[in-house]
Ligand code: SF4
């Protein structure tokens with residue numbers, strides 16, 4: 030991208046050319062903008078888009094609204110309106126091909142802002158993931174609100190020519206098509222045939238009929254194909270952008286701005302540790318300051334003296350994150366495992382793993398502890414005990430466990446209630462409140478954050494005796510900067 | 520059976536096995552073909568030596584080098600890894616995995632919560648049937664749904680089976696792609712804390728699920744008899760916990776508790792109660808529309824180790840490697856013959872090399888069959904690979 034920053038904005042584009050450049054509300058951002066831009070506008074556009082993406086993040090991961098559901102869209106549009114981002118409302122509410130000046134200006138801003146954020150978000154794997162996840166949500170929302178003729182134009186403009194299957198082929202597999210797609214009238218729907226790896230999300234959810242390596246997708250599900258393409262495109266572009274950062278960053282003002290954008294929005298990934306926690310305290314801590322997922326793992330380890338790989342990874346990294354040293358960690362696992370196996374076996378089969386978590390083996394990466402989203406979206410198989418209990422345990426078992434821990438019935442009831450609604454992290458926050466006897470309503474997005482909040486509270490960093498403070502804290506938490514960087518995208 | 524404890528004979532017998540019986544040639548051809556367009560030398564092999572010494576990033580250029588390597592190191596176990604962009608080695612951090620067969624690992628230990636005949640490392644003819652079902656279901660899905668053709672099924676050496684898909688599209692699939700296939704095939708979800716592990720919703724059943732159920736139905740009664748899932752108080756309790764509808768659950772509990780212990784009979788009356796309950800409680804039906812199917816799946820459907828499939832460079836035991844504990848050969852079998860496979864007829868290192876062993880003749884024959892099975896898969900893979908090359912230059916799908 031070729032951005033020349035000037036002190037003062039210069040009106041470059043004539044409306045005529047804007048019509049050519051921006052014929053449609055929805056773009057796939059294939060060509061970078063080339064116009065000159067004032068630093069001020071650069072900054073404004075960047076920040077406004079961050080607000081937009083944040084709003085998507087809140088709707089999806091914090092409010093737990095279903096993607097593209099009515100509530101989800103309403104929440105986002107409402108939020109954009111409150112934030113005064115009318116042009117984004119315009120683009121998101123109903124994608125079309127209007128040619129008014131407002132239309133064109135909105136598209137221009139959208140275009141430029143997207144490219145600026147690429148520069149800000151290409152820096153780390155985490156940032157990239159977050160950015161791609163949000164941009165994809167945005168894309169899907171805008172595609173979903175598009176009208177029929179605008180869709181056709183969109184296809185044409187982007188050279189997307191897919192042909193639908195012949196009637197003959199369709200009749201042959203009509204029965205299966207009806208079975209595998211959730212649309213009542215498969216008879217009257219156009220079906221397209223694409224390679225199965227172009228619609229992984231439909232495959233994953235078993236929402237499409239597969240035959241011989243091809244997926245038969247109804248017109249309506251076409252968005253999956255597009256978003257898969259769009260995702261690949263974004264991934265590559267971010268990699269490229271990262272490569273060219275050096276050139277862009279010759280302007281110091283830009284560097285500060287882009288980095289600032291990132292910092293104003295980067296969550297803690299708990300990969301560096303401040304305090305050292307001795308393992309002798311873990312039993313106490315597991316009761317006082319562990320989130321339930323970790324407490325469950327800890328207790329499992331203490332009773333079974335063994336743990337499957339997924340659990341070792343989740344718990345091991347958590348321990349690293351709260352400040353257990355590698356040596357202590359080795360000792361801790363060794364002491365438990367050697368209760369059921371000899372030392373030799375442990376050293377050969379498991380010690381590697383522990384060192385691996387600390388970046389001392391394998392690819393030597395400094396692995397970061399898992400965030401809630403990662404844990405919640407993890408696959409938990411039979412016999413595993415990792416994962417997020419609010420997500421992976423049956424409410425009844427969860428209930429019994431909580432009662433067993435001595436929580437009062439009202440609290441247990443509340444927690445279970447929220448769990449059943451699918452708000453796992455909110456349930457976790459209620460669990461926090463119940464175990465600390467407070468009413469904070471924290472937003473929990475990371476087990477290590479849970480731990481730190483708890484420690485703060487216990488050590489008296491947050492004073493709880495005044496109602497006023499509660500409000501302050503709540504507000505802070507609602508702001509939730511970068512709450513979900515680790516969202517596993519694929 | 521001979522041999523379970525002949526562990527210390529391994530160092531003497533393995534060299535002979537590797538020279539005389541191990542199908543080096545076919546294995547190399549399989550690996551070469553499965554590494555294309557990268558050269559064979561970019562493929563990672565790994566050996567486990569005596570005392571669990573683990574050697575990673577071994578590479579070979581041709582069969583001769585494999586032979587030398589096997590003779591020199593005499594591995595107790597042989598694993599196969601991914602294909603890298605360059606010759607991989609320990610110090611090389613710039614080596615990245617480019618491709619890798621799509622693999623599946625199904626192990627009976629994951630069935631411990633349902634099988635009643637054995638636990639953990641044990642396995643018998645009864646629980647082997649779970650593997651038979653798993654093999655049939657996965658094989659069908661890979662072929663019919665995903666269009667894969669070059670599929671190799673291997674006995675894992677003790678209590679499970681491995682599947683290797685070598686089609687070009689499968690080998691070059693990225694990890695999200697592998698993940699999606701794994702999730703598509705995975706119907707049983709949830710760990711120890713979850714009683715009901717299968718949810719089919721209340722809409723139409725997906726055709727692949729229906730096909731799997733048809734396969735399960737062929738074996739279900741036999742399994743009920745073998746495993747007696749519901750005859751003990753414990754087994755019954757497990758069944759009851761899966762029933763989400765309280766009304767139905769208490770009805771079932773009342774009747775089944777008192778009746779004959781046979782699981783087949785208990786299952787029949789469960790179905791009867793279920794059906795009449797659905798007739799009477801039409802508004803409860805939605806939630807339990809596929810309860811029968813869900814239970815069958817929970818008790819019979821393959822339990823995949825999805826992490827093996829999702830991971831792109833997971834090492835997996837090579838065909839014809841020896842299981843160091845059982846001495847059994849990881850033979851290649853045809854999915855349609857899985858049913859007739861007998862565990863004690865699987866050749867072991869000891870019976871193969873000891874011609875005074877009573878099993879010797881039979882095991883020799885079975886070993887030859889296994890090699891032939893391997894050959895067949897490799898031949899057809901070579902053909903497919905040649906075809907692909909011919910059409911290659913512009914194979915890319917057009918948008
Ligand atoms: S919400 Fe997060 S911290 Fe809480 S139990 Fe689940 S994974 Fe752990």
Ligand SMILES: [Zn+2]
Nearest residue numbers: 636637643646
């Ligand atoms: Zn058994």
